[in-house]
Amino acid sequence: MAKRNQIVKNKKILQSSYIPDNLPHRKDKIDEVVEILAPALNKDKPSNILIIGKTGTGKTAVMNYIGKELKKADEEGVNCSFIYVNCEVVDTPYGILYNISNQIITDISKKIPFTGWSLDKILNEMSVYIEKEDKIFIIVLDEIDRSIQKNGEDIFYYLTSINEVLQKSKISIIGITNNAKFTEFLNPKIRSRLGEEKIIFPPYKVDQLKDILSERAEFAFDKGVLEDDVIPYCAALSAQEMGDARRALDLLRISADIAERNGDNKVTCAHVRSAKNKIELDAVSEVIKTLTVQSKTVLMSIILNSEENLDHMTTGEVYTKYKFICEVIGQSVLSQRRVASLISELDMLGIIHARVKSFGKLGRTKEIELNTPKEIVNMIKSDDIFIDLINYKPPKQTTIF
Ligand SMILES: Nc1ncnc2c1ncn2[C@@H]1O[C@H](COP(=O)(O)OP(=O)(O)O)[C@@H](O)[C@H]1O
Ligand SMILES: [Mg+2]
Structure with a gap:
């Protein structure tokens, strides 16, 4: 076998998890965040911050970079601590509190168990440890809209109100989100607490x-x-x-x-x-992979039609094929109207192409076209649900002669 050419000298550097020492074109954002967080170095509570920007605009990289810088500036860790949690990975309120607490609690025997405690109990325990440390905790919650989508906003209510029970220590929360709209759905009280400062990362x-x-x-x-x-x-x-x-x-x-x-x-x-x-x-x-069996069947109908040289087909033609496939694979048949809406979904996902065509007095129908790469067509055709279809042989016509 030919030896694989070594083109990349250091693969790690091209991974998206790698944080470079220098982040070109983000100096202004770094300065903005640092200016807000700087009081933490003197043990004063910084404002909470909401960081908003589309995916890949450097939000996570900038915050982790600042985390490293803060650690350097407060070498002994006496005035502030930096805690990072990614809510896409840890997305339950328990998981988030567990994760934050166990970054604070260093004594292994005192760590919070993986399951079993009530949220109130974790919060109390966490407050005790935070208070004991007598410093500022900067808690970064990355992709926070994920957690809110799944679990509601209670966790942020808890976290933003923790300061009320603290005397010596304080926490500041930095929420990061790709979704500029998500704050619209928040309870106004949480929205104003989380978004004391807002920083937008442009593309x-x-x-x-x-x-x-x-x-x-x-x-x-x-x-x-x-x-x-x-x-x-x-x-x-x-x-x-x-x-x-x-x-x-x-x-x-x-x-x-x-x-x-x-x-x-x-x-x-x-x-x-x-x-x-x-x-x-x-x-x-x-x-x-995320399509339902019914959607896959609709897609398969379009594939078969186009393999039978129907480059452009109507919803009716898709529906005829769809009913046939349902019969062969033993699956319930949806109404034509429902199939039409599954076709629109496939169109929205960019898997097929559908446009509405007017036929004068005859009314309007969709003209559907398969614009799916052949690799994807093969993927659908080899799906287990269609095994009876692939092996299907039409019954022989019996002739009189
Ligand atoms: N200004 C920059 N300089 C160098 N690399 C960057 C910069 N901004 C983003 N990156 C890199 O691009 C990738 C995506 O950035 P990331 O911070 O994860 O984006 P976001 O969190 O906004 O989705 C990461 O690998 C990151 O290191
Ligand atoms: Mg990110």
Whole structure:
């Protein structure tokens, strides 16, 4: 077997979990946050902050960077502590309190158990330990809208009111969210407490993405491995898609991966194009995995019709095929109206293409087209639920002669 070309010198640097020492184009945001948090170094309580920005705008990276800086500035940890919880990973109120408390409680025998306590009990215990420490706790709750979506806002009510029972210590909460709208649904009291200060992270522009990628690339690749137009191309593609630095890094990392696997010794724009396809395909496959059996059946109907040379089909034609498939695989049949709404859903997910067409007096119908990559079509066709369909043989016509 041919030896795999080593294109990336240091893979870790291209991972999205890596925090670089320098965050280009975020100095202003870092300064804004630091200015608000600086009183903590003198044991004064900083305002709570809500950080809002689309995915990949550097929110998590900036907060972790500031966490490291705070630790350096308060070396002995006597005036403040920095605690980070990702609410996408830990998303129950118990999990969040457990996680925060156990970062504060250092004595292993005193740690909060993984399950079994009431929230009130954890809160009390946590307050005791926080008070004992006699300092400011900066608690970062990343992706906080995830937790609120799932569990409601009680946890934030608890956390933001904890200061009322504390004398010597105080906590400040920094909430981070991708969803600018989520605060609209909060109880006004919690909204105003959480959002004492608000900082918006705008999407990166194409030149900013170029700088971010170039800095990472400098440490990740040897000179000359990337063709000159690779970074501008990755940056341009990601700027079109919301200025997401994570997406830009993913593109660069996957492009290099593809080049390595092909045994090529340079990364080119052709690799970037393959990487883009791969990322898109992975995203669609993730969506396909979440479809219900009925939606998959509707999609399968469209696939079969288009394989039978119906490039454009009406809802009625999809429905006829759908009923046939339901019969073969032994599944209940939904109404045509319901199937029409499943078709609209597939359209919204970008898996098929449907447009409304008017046929004059005959009324309006949808014209449906399959624009699904063949990898996805194959994925659907090999789904276990269609096994009887794939093996289906039409009954032989009996003839008289
Ligand atoms: N200004 C920047 N400089 C260098 N890397 C950055 C910068 N902003 C974001 N990144 C990188 O992009 C990726 C996504 O950033 P992240 O902070 O996770 O975004 P968010 O939390 O806003 O979704 C991470 O790998 C991060 O290190
Ligand atoms: Mg983040």
